[in-house]
Amino acid sequence: MKAIVSTKYGSPDILELKEVENPVPNDHEVLIKVFATTVNRTDTATLRGKPFLARLVTGMFKPKKPILGSEFAGKVEGVGKSVSSFKIGDNVFGFNEDGFGSHAEYMTISADKALTTIPENISYEQAAASTEGAHYAYNFINKVDLKRGQKVLVNGATGAIGSAAVQLLKYFGANVTAVCNTKNIDLVKSQGADKIIDYMKEDFTKEKQKFNFIFDTVGKSSFAKCLPLLESGGIYISSDLGYMAQNIFLPLITPIIKPMIGNKKTIFPMPTDCIGSVLLVKELIEKARFKAVIDRKYPLEEIVEAYKYVEKGQKTGNVVITIEHNNTA
């Protein structure tokens, strides 16, 4: 099969399109013929082996598996003998949180991981783009006790995480203020944001309104800068580690100093429950309450260009990789 291979950590230029052996599912796995995948920020981080701590999962000195790729959509082509939850011919999609396998014509994944059948109302491409950003977005939301009508500011509302966060927050009944670029105002409005701040014209940290939660889904702010915008008891969460990895340490410090800072705190959104995220996304797609934003599409053969584009940090939503199967093995 065709696959994109990387045997060391590095820039997109180390990626090679190669012919490799087809994977064989073990007793607990399904074999998937991949029709669409994505290049997302999880993949760019895995390619570079950054942050260094992530190498505990992805491999200390080189990627522990040579084929990267986390989101996928395709057709089940084989099942291990212990698998009863999927059958050959099922259209499936999901997110392989260990970051490997989907940048290839075929992949295997354990049937008890984060995959499910594709709703009938969407394409492989749409399905593939629906999981990574939504998983991280849901892992902001499930860290707080969000009540209907509470005010949430989403910075970076046009990224994979941000565009999913706006849609999920609206589904859960929040009042959403979204921060984005001028060119994406209509898009963010169409996703249901109640108020939009154009970061090209205004600094959202000068905002007079206060928020119960601030989700910086693009990691461009800091707890200190957002503190005045939080209601008493408010919570700040960022997708990035921040200056000197402060977003890892602040959750330990803010509970101690909270009487001095109006009972406000920050939480690190450690992602958990990947299966729950994928099942939630499926339910919302079926209810027409979630639609992944797709920016660009590239064929598998041009994945290096896709990585280079995604690494710029300027994609709108998601970048899809399409896979054509010429010799259907």
Ligand SMILES: NC(=O)c1ccc[n+]([C@@H]2O[C@H](COP(=O)([O-])OP(=O)(O)OC[C@H]3O[C@@H](n4cnc5c(N)ncnc54)[C@H](OP(=O)(O)O)[C@@H]3O)[C@@H](O)[C@H]2O)c1
């Ligand atoms: N380490 C990991 O495994 C991992 C995994 C996933 C995500 N993350 C982190 O999570 C963050 C978000 O990921 P993502 O996939 O959602 O990002 P993304 O899709 O790459 O985000 C890009 C979006 O952010 C917007 N943006 C850029 N600068 C902005 C600013 N100053 N204010 C508001 N919006 C701005 C861009 O809009 P314009 O360019 O149009 O203005 C673009 O739409 C990234 O920082 C990434 O490093 C890390």
